[in-house]
Amino acid sequence: xxxxxxxxxxxxxxxxxxxxxxxxxxxVSDAIRAKIVKLAQDLDYYPDSSARAxxxxxxxxxxLIIPRTSEYTFTSPYYSHILxxxxxxxxxxxxxxxxxxxxxxxxxxxxxxxxxxxxLVVGNHVDDKKIWPLTESGIPSVVVPGFIDDxxxxxxxxxxxxxxxxxxxxxxxxxxGHRRIAFILGYPNSKYSVERIIAYQDAxxxxxLEYRVEYTPYSDFSVADGFRVMGNLLxxxxxxxxxxxxxxxxxxxxxxxxxSRNLRIPEELxxxxxxxxxxxxxxxxxxxxxxxxxxxxxKAAASALIxxxxxxxxxxxxxxxxxxxxxxxxxxxxxxxx
Amino acid sequence: xxxxxxxxxxxxxxxxxxxxxxxxxxxVSDAIRAKIVKLAQDLDYYPDSSARAxxxxxxxxxxLIIPRTSEYTFTSPYYSHILxxxxxxxxxxxxxxxxxxxxxxxxxxxxxxxxxxxxLVVGNHVDDKKIWPLTESGIPSVVVPGFIDDxxxxxxxxxxxxxxxxxxxxxxxxxxGHRRIAFILGYPNSKYSVERIIAYQDAxxxxxLEYRVEYTPYSDFSVADGFRVMGNLLxxxxxxxxxxxxxxxxxxxxxxxxxSRNLRIPEELxxxxxxxxxxxxxxxxxxxxxxxxxxxxxKAAASALIxxxxxxxxxxxxxxxxxxxxxxxxxxxxxxxx
DNA sequence: CCGTGTAACGCAAACGTTTGCGTTGGGGGT
DNA sequence: ACCCCCAACGCAAACGTTTGCGTTACACGG
Numbered sequence: 001x002x003x004x005x006x007x008x009x010x011x012x013x014x015x016x017x018x019x020x021x022x023x024x025x026x027x028v029s030d031a032i033r034a035k036i037v038k039l040a041q042d043l044d045y046y047p048d049s050s051a052r053a054x055x056x057x058x059x060x061x062x063x064l065i066i067p068r069t070s071e072y073t074f075t076s077p078y079y080s081h082i083l084x085x086x087x088x089x090x091x092x093x094x095x096x097x098x099x100x101x102x103x104x105x106x107x108x109x110x111x112x113x114x115x116x117x118x119x120l121v122v123g124n125h126v127d128d129k130k131i132w133p134l135t136e137s138g139i140p141s142v143v144v145p146g147f148i149d150d151x152x153x154x155x156x157x158x159x160x161x162x163x164x165x166x167x168x169x170x171x172x173x174x175x176x177g178h179r180r181i182a183f184i185l186g187y188p189n190s191k192y193s194v195e196r197i198i199a200y201q202d203a204x205x206x207x208x209l210e211y212r213v214e215y216t217p218y219s220d221f222s223v224a225d226g227f228r229v230m231g232n233l234l235x236x237x238x239x240x241x242x243x244x245x246x247x248x249x250x251x252x253x254x255x256x257x258x259x260s261r262n263l264r265i266p267e268e269l270x271x272x273x274x275x276x277x278x279x280x281x282x283x284x285x286x287x288x289x290x291x292x293x294x295x296x297x298x299k300a301a302a303s304a305l306i307x308x309x310x311x312x313x314x315x316x317x318x319x320x321x322x323x324x325x326x327x328x329x330x331x332x333x334x335x336x337x338x
Numbered sequence: 339x340x341x342x343x344x345x346x347x348x349x350x351x352x353x354x355x356x357x358x359x360x361x362x363x364x365x366v367s368d369a370i371r372a373k374i375v376k377l378a379q380d381l382d383y384y385p386d387s388s389a390r391a392x393x394x395x396x397x398x399x400x401x402l403i404i405p406r407t408s409e410y411t412f413t414s415p416y417y418s419h420i421l422x423x424x425x426x427x428x429x430x431x432x433x434x435x436x437x438x439x440x441x442x443x444x445x446x447x448x449x450x451x452x453x454x455x456x457x458l459v460v461g462n463h464v465d466d467k468k469i470w471p472l473t474e475s476g477i478p479s480v481v482v483p484g485f486i487d488d489x490x491x492x493x494x495x496x497x498x499x500x501x502x503x504x505x506x507x508x509x510x511x512x513x514x515g516h517r518r519i520a521f522i523l524g525y526p527n528s529k530y531s532v533e534r535i536i537a538y539q540d541a542x543x544x545x546x547l548e549y550r551v552e553y554t555p556y557s558d559f560s561v562a563d564g565f566r567v568m569g570n571l572l573x574x575x576x577x578x579x580x581x582x583x584x585x586x587x588x589x590x591x592x593x594x595x596x597x598s599r600n601l602r603i604p605e606e607l608x609x610x611x612x613x614x615x616x617x618x619x620x621x622x623x624x625x626x627x628x629x630x631x632x633x634x635x636x637k638a639a640a641s642a643l644i645x646x647x648x649x650x651x652x653x654x655x656x657x658x659x660x661x662x663x664x665x666x667x668x669x670x671x672x673x674x675x676x
Numbered sequence: 677c678c679g680t681g682t683a684a685c686g687c688a689a690a691c692g693t694t695t696g697c698g699t700t701g702g703g704g705g706t
Numbered sequence: 707a708c709c710c711c712c713a714a715c716g717c718a719a720a721c722g723t724t725t726g727c728g729t730t731a732c733a734c735g736g
Contacts, residue, residue, distance in 0.1 A: 051722035053388035389692035
C-alpha cells in the first residue's frame with residue numbers, strides 16, 4: 001500500500017536513501033537505516049516487484065517447463081523429486097518459480113517478455129525444436145535430466161551418473177551365477193534408458209555373456225506397464241532368473257507381477273530395482289537397489305541455471321551426480337544354473 | 339529488444355497509438371494497425387511485463403500454494419489432476435502460474451509485492467493461521483479442495499460433492515447383503531474424509547445397521563498405508579466382507595493386499611474404489627467406482643479465482659462438482675450372510 | 677591551515693508501458 | 707452554411723523503483 005516515497009518523507013530522507021537502506025547497500029548510516037527499516041515494518045511496506053524489475057532488468061523468477069503437464073510427470077516419483085531439489089535451491093537463492101504451462105507460445109517468449117530470468121526444462125523427452133531457440137537466443141537455460149544427444153545446439157544439461165551403478169549391479173548378478181538377466185527399460189529414446197542399457201551390455205560382454213534382446217523390453221515407465229512387461233518376461237520359454245527395473249514405477253509393477261505369481265525373492269528370482277524415491281524402502285525382502293540421487297540432480301540443475309543468470313556465463317563443468325548400487329536381500333544365487 | 343517507442347518512430351505515430359493497436363483497442367485505423375502489427379512482428383517485439391504491470395496494476399499471474407511441496411502432493415493422482423484442471427483454465431484465460439514455494443514468508447506477501455493477482459491454495463490440510471490473513475487483507479483467494487470448517491474467516495473454497503455418491507455406494511453394498519462393510523479413510527481432519535464418513539454412517543443407520551469403528555481405519559492416503567491397513571482389516575476376527583477405499587493410492591495398496599492373499603473379487607470380498615485418475619480403469623475385474631471429477635474441481639477453482647480477480651467480488655455460489663457411483667464387477671452378494 | 681579522501685546523502689534520469697484528456701479533421705444532420 | 711459529434715491520434719503524466727553522479731561535511735595527515 002505504501003511506497004518508498006512515503007517512507008522517505010516520514011524519515012526525512014530521499015527515496016534513494018530508503019532504497020539503499022532497505023536493500024542492505026552501503027552509503028547509509030546505521031541510525032537512519034534502523035529508522036527506515038522500522039518505518040517500513042510499521043507501514044507494512046512491500047517493494048513492488050514490477051517497478052524493481054523494470055529498472056534492474058531482473059525479475060527474480062525462473063521458468064519451469066514441464067513438457068507434459070500431464071498425469072505422468074506430476075505423478076512420477078522421479079520428476080517430483082527433481083522438483084523438490086529445484087524448489088530447495090530456488091528458495092534458498094531468493095528466486096521464485098513460474099510454471100510455463102502455456103505451450104502454444106514458444107518457451108523463449110517468456111524470457112523476452114521479461115517474465116523470467118532463465119528457463120529450466122524438466123524432462124528428457126522434449127521436442128528439440130522448441131529447445132534450440134533457447135540457446136540460439138542466448139537465454140540462460142538448463143535441461144534436466146540430461147539430454148539425448150550432445151549437439152552444440154542444446155542447452156546445458158544436468159544428469160545423474162547412470163553407467164557405473166548399472167554395470168556394478170549386472171556384474172553382481174553375473175557373479176551370483178545368473179545367465180538370464182532381464183532389464184525392463186523405459187522409452188527407447190530416453191537418455192536415461194540408453195546409458196543404462198549400454199552399461200548392461202558392457203557388463204555382459206566383459207563377462208563373456210551374450211546379449212539377448214528379448215530380455216530388455218521397453219515400457220512406458222508406468223506401474224501398469226511394469227506389471228505387463230514383467231508378465232511377458234516370466235512367460236518366456238526361457239524365463240530370466242534375475243531382473244533389473246529402470247525406475248520406481250516399473251519396479252512397483254514388476255514386483256506386483258512377481259507377487260501375484262507367488263514367486264519367492266530371491267530364491268526363485270533375483271530383483272534389482274532402481275529408486276529415486278523411498279517408496280520401496282520397506283519392502284519385504286529388503287531390495288538390492290540402484291539409488292539415484294534425484295533430489296541432488298534437481299539441485300545441481302537449479303544451481304547451474306542461477307549461476308548462468310547471475311554471472312552471464314555457463315559454468316565450466318556440471319558434475320555428474322553419482323548413483324549408488326547397494327546389495328540387500330533381493331538378490332541371491334541363481335536357482336537353476338545351466 | 340525493441341520497445342514501443344521504436345515501433346512508434348518507424349510507423350510515424352505516437353507510442354500511445356502503438357499501445358492501442360497492439361492491445362486490440364479501438365481508436366486506431368485499420369491501415370495503421372496493420373502496419374504496427376507487422377512492424378512488431380518484424381522487430382521481434384515483446385511487451386515488457388514489468389512495465390505493463392507497473393501501470394496497469396495487474397500482472398496476469400496467479401500464485402499456486404501447495405502447502406507440502408513434498409513427495410506426497412506432487413505424486414498424488416488426486417492433486418496432479420487438480421493441477422491439470424487449474425492449468426487448463428489458467429492457460430485459457432491468459433494467466434500464468436507461479437509456484438509459491440517459499441513458505442518462510444507469508445502467503446500474502448506475494449500479493450503485496452505484486453507478484454501475483456490472486457492466490458490459489460491447493461490442499462485441504464493447510465495451516466489455518468497462514469490462510470486467514472488472505473481473506474483479512476481482501477486478497478482474491480480460493481482454497482481447493484474444500485476446507486475443514488466453514489469459518490467466515492476462510493476464503494472461498496471449491497470441492498466435489500462427496501456425500502451422495504458415498505451414500506449410494508454403501509447402500510448398494512448393504513442391498514447386496516453385506517453387513518460388515520469397511521471404509522479405509524485418510525487423515526482424520528481432512529474434509530475429504532469427514533463428508534464421506536458421515537455418508538457412510540448415515541447409510542448404515544438408515545438401513546438399521548450399527549456403526550463399528552474398527553471398520554473405518556485411518557491411513558495416510560498412501561499406497562503403502564493402504565496395503566498395511568487392508569491387511570489389518572483382513573486380520574480382524576470378523577473380517578469385513580466389503581470394503582471402500584477413499585482415494586486412488588489407498589485403493590491400489592488395498593488391492594495389492596487382497597491380491598497377495600489370493601482373495602477373489604467379488605466372490606470372497608467386494609470392493610468399491612474411489613478414483614480421481616483412471617489408473618485403475620483396466621483392472622481385472624472391472625471395479626465398482628466412485629468417480630471424483632477432480633479435473634473439474636481444479637477448473638472450477640481457477641475460474642472462481644479469476645472471476646474474483648477480474649470483477650473484484652466473490653462469485654455468488656460455487657457449484658459442487660458431482661461425483662458418480664458406478665456399479666461394475668467388483669461388488670457382489672455377501673459370501674457369508676449372518 | 678590546507679589539501680585530500682571518503683562516508684553519507686540528495687537529485688533526477690531512466691526503465692517501458694498505459695491511459696485520461698486534448699486536439700484535429702471530416703462527415704452528417706438541420 | 708452552420709453546428710455537432712465522433713473517430714483517430716498525440717501529449718504527457720503516472721506507475722515505483724534503482725542508480726550514476728554530484729554535493730556536502732567531516733576526519734585525517736602533512
